[in-house]
Amino acid sequence: MNMNYTAEELAFRDEVRAFLDEKLPADIAAKVKGFRRLSKEDHQRWQKILCKQGWYATHWPEEYGGVNWTPVQKHIWDEESSRYGVPRSIPFGVNMVAPVIIRFGNEEQKQRYLPRILSGEDWWCQGYSEPGAGSDLASLKTRAVRDGDHYIVNGQKTWTTLGQHANMIFCLVRTNTEVKKQEGISFLLIDMNTPGISVRPIITLDGEHEVNEVFFQDVKVPVANLVGEEDKGWTYAKFLLTYERTGLAGIGMSKAALSHLKQLASRRMKNGKPLIEDPSFSQRIARVEIDLTAAAISNLRIIASVEGGGVPGAESSMLKVKGTEIRQAINDLARRAIGPYALPFLEEEMDLDYDGEFLSDKDAAPLSAQYFNNRKLSIFGGSNEIQKNIVSKMILGL
């Protein structure tokens, strides 16, 4: 029983800290820490810095330009980068489609796409969900019909995160309607500039343009863009989802958000005292901090078991539920901490460049929007209810 890092792990942590001290742009970190909006340029600027360091592709084998971090090293990176305000990598290219290409793609696909992901030349988005296929993903209807060297794709994808920036989309499409729904799905890589594709923004409840609808009308996709075998896409999709699920608990980000909350609660006043000393509010913070402490240890237990050769299974589903509930609880408290100032919806104050007078606390403006935005946490990556179904089936055998 040992909860400490080894000397090598501590040295790695120092290396991470030195890198972030030196290379993380202050304006980007300030946006992340203050829940401000990041531009496409912000993401690309940071990705270039990470790539130069060789730390962008943490899930890839070294031969493809990845960095072969141990689970503990990945954890250290997650903790430190959250603490420093590093933007979360847009996962669709580097952490989602790339592992699928590496595992199931052909040599040509590896040669073509992996370097372009590393260089930032391609921005990928994910074409999974459809209006009629959410939690029941396998019921998707977007059709791909073979026509010589091409597939003709027709249908609609939705909730496409940052699809407005993307030039590539990986899609689950139906190639066979005669078989069980899971057995007629294929995994296609599609250039977003192909004629017949249109992207329409979906504005979310916080006024944000983060997700989109993507429409396909007679879109011609070369058969060379099929990953693996036709009709085997569901296997690849499930493989990808296990990647998506790890890290969804967001322990590092919750720690950063909690620290932000406690600073905010130290500045806000109630009954003539800092809010953090208010009996009822301090107990609300205490409760979420305690839950986070427990979840952090649970996370370490999973990491240690993976480090020892175990496979993260449905335990990560359980932690995804707990972790997202905790983060949402922190967002809830941050909104409560500003009292009536949770009401004004001041988009101008959400910009880091804002140089006017703040209506109330300097950090107040994004808090309500952030609270609403993060309701997504318990919905995406497999809703928390779906996670419970997984645990029920995989661990409990019910």
Place this chain on the structure above:
Amino acid sequence: MDFQLNEEQQMLQDTVARLVRGEYSFEKRLAFSETDLGFSADFWKQLSELGLTAVPFSEELGGFGGGGVEVQSVMTELGRGLCLEPYLQSIILGGGLIGQAGNDSQKENWLTGIASGELKAAVGLQEPQSFYDLNNIETRAEKNGEGYVLNGRKAVVIGGHCADVIVISARTSGDSRDTNGITLFALSPETAGIERRTYPTIDGAKGCDITLNKVQVSADALLGEEGKAAGVIEFQAGRAIAALCAEAVGVMEIANELTLEYLKQRKQFGVPIGKFQVLQHRMVDMMSELEQARSMAILAASVADGEQNDERRRVLAGAKNVIGRAGQFISESGIQMHGGIGMTWEYNFAHYAKRLIGINHQLGDDDFHLERYANLLQAS
């Protein structure tokens, strides 16, 4: 990072597990609980013969200097068996207080016997008005020629009915909630002026309230420095909290196993009730709470014997808070999902449920520890 027990710790846990499996069937436990002693003298003897009562003590006392993790290994298995023996009261708390505060002759008088299991200790650290605050002490100890005279009342002394020595806290100075002025005494329960009202507890153990009426004790009953016991008590209560958390994890493990088994076996509407999603999700929540509790029990064990500081205080308060909440959730959910059978005395689940609630009422419930944690919040 490694969350596995080492070989020795694993052997220790396996030893206790085997013993509990062999000797502590549910039917036997019910019978032990109904005796005057309230537990099994024979099982206690076996624990002692295997050296298990000496686990946290030094080698001179026949122990192997076990720390938080060793105690955790023992307590989790005792929890799984719902064991009634006074391990927490005698070994952890009584032995802990005497070991930390006692002088050589007191250690010789009491500690050797406690470590070997021949003597049983209990502790009277709370009073009717204390409400879990161990500094809230009104029992007075006044110095006189021959030693001290004690007057007051100690509340819910688990294991006090059969103890050979009872360690109590009393005030030698200060007001009822002062940190300073608290003093420990080691008493024989046979001393004149001590009255015990003995009762069974809701979770199957036995305890008593103790009235001290002009109890004359000699100066050598004084344990440690006069007026300076608050820190000792806090430290040992911390060790006991970690031990209780470990016990609770064992209790929760079985409670969840029983519930899951029941969901698979009980049929209604022609299918096992575990096919119903609403019950599946509740079961997953029970598992998830258990994992949170397990994480906190591990963390608590890691600080149990460490330096007394705010970090240790936070961890222990946090752990007891999580254990309290998780315990109640598992207790209530398990009874609910068992339906009628969960309400009966003759089926074992209810006894696990009662112990989980019982643990929440020992050394502070989740509300108490939440407040304590909140008072220790750091701004960043």
